[in-house]
Amino acid sequence: MSVAPSAAAPPPALPLDAEGILALAARSMFHLFSSISQGMFLVDRSGRIVWVNEGYRRFLPALGFSSIDEFMGHMVEDVIPNTMMRRVLETGEPILIDLLTNKAGTFVVSRIPLREEREDGEGLGKVIGAIGIVLFDQPETTLQPLISKFALLQRDLDDARRELASQRNNPLYQHAPDGQRRSKYTFASFIGSSPAAVEVKRHARRAAQSTSPVLLLGETGTGKELLAHAIHASSTRAKGQFVSVNIAAVPDTLLEAEFFGFAPGAFTGADKRGREGKFKLADGGSLFLDEIGDMPLGLQAKLLRALQEGEIEPLGSNKLIPFDARVIAATSRDLPELVRRGLFREDLYYRLNVLPLRVPPLRERRSDIPALVEALGEDMALRSGEAPPELTPDALALLAGQHWRGNIRELRNVLEQVTMRSDSQRIDAAQLERILREAGLEQIEAPDTSHSLRDVDQEAALLRPLSQQVAELERKAIAAALESTGGNKLATSRLLGISRATLYERMTGMGLS
Numbered sequence: 001m002s003v004a005p006s007a008a009a010p011p012p013a014l015p016l017d018a019e020g021i022l023a024l025a026a027r028s029m030f031h032l033f034s035s036i037s038q039g040m041f042l043v044d045r046s047g048r049i050v051w052v053n054e055g056y057r058r059f060l061p062a063l064g065f066s067s068i069d070e071f072m073g074h075m076v077e078d079v080i081p082n083t084m085m086r087r088v089l090e091t092g093e094p095i096l097i098d099l100l101t102n103k104a105g106t107f108v109v110s111r112i113p114l115r116e117e118r119e120d121g122e123g124l125g126k127v128i129g130a131i132g133i134v135l136f137d138q139p140e141t142t143l144q145p146l147i148s149k150f151a152l153l154q155r156d157l158d159d160a161r162r163e164l165a166s167q168r169n170n171p172l173y174q175h176a177p178d179g180q181r182r183s184k185y186t187f188a189s190f191i192g193s194s195p196a197a198v199e200v201k202r203h204a205r206r207a208a209q210s211t212s213p214v215l216l217l218g219e220t221g222t223g224k225e226l227l228a229h230a231i232h233a234s235s236t237r238a239k240g241q242f243v244s245v246n247i248a249a250v251p252d253t254l255l256e257a258e259f260f261g262f263a264p265g266a267f268t269g270a271d272k273r274g275r276e277g278k279f280k281l282a283d284g285g286s287l288f289l290d291e292i293g294d295m296p297l298g299l300q301a302k303l304l305r306a307l308q309e310g311e312i313e314p315l316g317s318n319k320l321i322p323f324d325a326r327v328i329a330a331t332s333r334d335l336p337e338l339v340r341r342g343l344f345r346e347d348l349y350y351r352l353n354v355l356p357l358r359v360p361p362l363r364e365r366r367s368d369i370p371a372l373v374e375a376l377g378e379d380m381a382l383r384s385g386e387a388p389p390e391l392t393p394d395a396l397a398l399l400a401g402q403h404w405r406g407n408i409r410e411l412r413n414v415l416e417q418v419t420m421r422s423d424s425q426r427i428d429a430a431q432l433e434r435i436l437r438e439a440g441l442e443q444i445e446a447p448d449t450s451h452s453l454r455d456v457d458q459e460a461a462l463l464r465p466l467s468q469q470v471a472e473l474e475r476k477a478i479a480a481a482l483e484s485t486g487g488n489k490l491a492t493s494r495l496l497g498i499s500r501a502t503l504y505e506r507m508t509g510m511g512l513s
């Protein structure tokens with residue numbers, strides 16, 4: 001079959017000259033970025049906004065502008081908080097990829113300098129402007145894994161810096177050989193004066209004086225790890241190391257070596273020199289076993305044996321090594337339920353549950369929220385070098401009304417969002433509510449204005465096991481009566497309407513005698 005020659009115009013061809021090709025490539029690139037990116041704008045040499053594409057216009061309301069005229073012609077840093085365009089203009093260096101966070105959200109952006117054509121035709125000359133490109137406008141969803149990892153690393157780095165700084169200033173550290181782990185927090189770091197906070201600190205202080213294992217129970221982010229540090233720091237082992245293992249974060253197959261260490265050449269791939277385990281590292285100090293509820297069953301038997309015998313057997317060795325570490329375990333899981341379901345050994349549970357401490361969730365100690373906001377804000381300010389946020393009373397009441405599933409960690413996260421997304425330092429309830437919504441706090445509860453924060457705490461304190469409440473009341477009544485009688489036991493027993501024998505019995509049980 002023969003094909004008739006087409007009458008249509010020949011397909012367009014590339015320009016023949018190099019300059020034409022380059023000009024076409026530049027135009028195509030520009031159009032490509034303009035269409036695939038979320039938005040673009042141009043600034044001139046002085047940093048003034050001179051052009052904005054359609055895509056970029058939709059960010060204007062979030063940046064606080066109701067019309068394009070309010071945005072165009074202004075200096076870039078006056079209309080886009082935290083921008084780095086000025087740096088690109090000054091250095092002539094592009095910033096090919098960066099995260100920009102301001103009140104409009106967090107964006108993945110690119111900033112490219114624009115240079116003049118040189119008169120001698122030898123390439124490009126001085127910087128005459130710059131182009132800003134928003135590549136992704138929802139990095140929270142598209143790049144979440146990367147951002148979370150970055151945030152975690154940043155936080156670890158900040159913690160390490162803070163620890164180093166406190167080591168330099170703290171006389172406790174001056175006796176420690178280099179590289180030793182010390183506790184980061186004391187009881188003073190546990191902010192809170194609500195009845196629930198005072199009670200848990202009182203129990204924790206007593207636990208610090210004992211040598212028995214401590215079991216910290218409570219929801220995620222309630223401060224279990226902080227209390228573990230504080231218990232260690234005020235115990236007789238404070239000069240020893242505080243060694244922690246997050247059981248949920250270590251793969252099951254590596255846990256045994258992590259705990260007990262291994263002998264040289266114990267298994268393929270093992271370090272030829274062998275390695276000491278965390279039990280041995282914690283010798284003379286405290287061993288914090290975080291997320292103990294996630295411990296694989298197989299290893300639970302070995303842990304129990306180690307705790308009972310005070311000896312460990314490193315992997316691949318047949319030597320028993322004595323150790324002397326005080327165990328502080330923590331979990332946010334329901335251990336008795338795990339025991340019932342056969343997922344946690346009952347004998348290990350009893351071995352660890354000698355001094356159980358229930359760390360209350362934030363919703364049981366809402367009156368601590370203003371103090372926590374202040375302390376967390378100051379800590380954040382110390383790290384970032386910016387002023388801490390100031391919340392108005394109605395904003396604090398709004399915070400106090402939230403459910404806080406992630407407790408203090410979640411509160412901190414919200415405060416970080418608040419500082420990042422707000423222009424002013426002073427934040428009222430309306431601003432806060434907007435930020436909470438943007439941050440994706442699923443359901444925002446209206447503040448409860450009918451009760452004071454103290455009342456709310458007291459009501460929450462009533463929703464606990466009765467035996468615990470009765471014991472607390474007894475302790476307070478006996479302490480008050482003893483004080484008012486100047487310690488006279490006979491007068492105290494009369495005042496309380498109990499026999500002297502009962503008074504002695506109760507005082508012994510409470511450690512008051």
Ligand SMILES: Nc1ncnc2c1ncn2[C@@H]1O[C@H](COP(=O)(O)OP(=O)(O)OP(=O)(O)O)[C@@H](O)[C@H]1O
Pocket residue numbers: 189190191192218219220221222223224225226227290330331332372375408409412
């Ligand atoms: N009472 C408090 N005062 C000040 N900061 C606190 C308090 N409680 C917790 N924090 C802070 O909240 C964050 C979470 O606390 P921590 O890691 O101790 O909680 P956790 O109960 O061990 O959480 P998880 O079970 O998820 O490990 C930490 O940054 C800690 O410093």
